[in-house]
Amino acid sequence: MRKRTIAxxxxxxxLAGLSARDLMQKDHALRRNFPIVARLxxxxxxxGPELRQYIVSSNDAERPFSRDQRRWGVRLREEGEQLLRLRHRQRHGKLRLSHHQAADLR
Incomplete structure (x- = not known):
């Protein structure tokens, strides 16, 4: 009986531990609001790519955007947010950059 209880x-x-961890993090709103569903x-x-290979369709067959275009947009948004944070820190004197690094942010 004790083994069944532990099992x-x-x-x-x-699941409770993962949910608590997701509720505390600040990076992903979906994981913070719906921890178990978001992990699933x-x-x-x-x-998905393995499932689509046998079941549904390719990455380029979706509408209005293909999965590859969506993945590219998400990555671009995340990198853009990081770039904006760097620019903000640089303009307000909280970040010290070399001449070459500062030129890359322009």
Whole structure:
């Protein structure tokens, strides 16, 4: 009976721990608001290419944007936010850059 109790509590404790961690982080709003559903989504997104290979379609067949275009847009947005933070820190004197690094931000 004790092994069954531990076997039943372990997955629940794991999900509770992951949920608590996701609720505390500040990077992903989806993980903060819907911790378990977001983890499931990110897992399915990571194995998506393998599933589409056998089930649905290629990365270029989606509308209005293909998965490759969407992935590119998300990456561009994230990198753009980092670049804006660097520019803000540079303009307000909180960041010291060399001449070459400052030229890259212009």
């Amino acid at each position: 039943a509590i372990a997955p629940i404790a794991t 989504r990110y897992f399915l997104e990571s194995i």
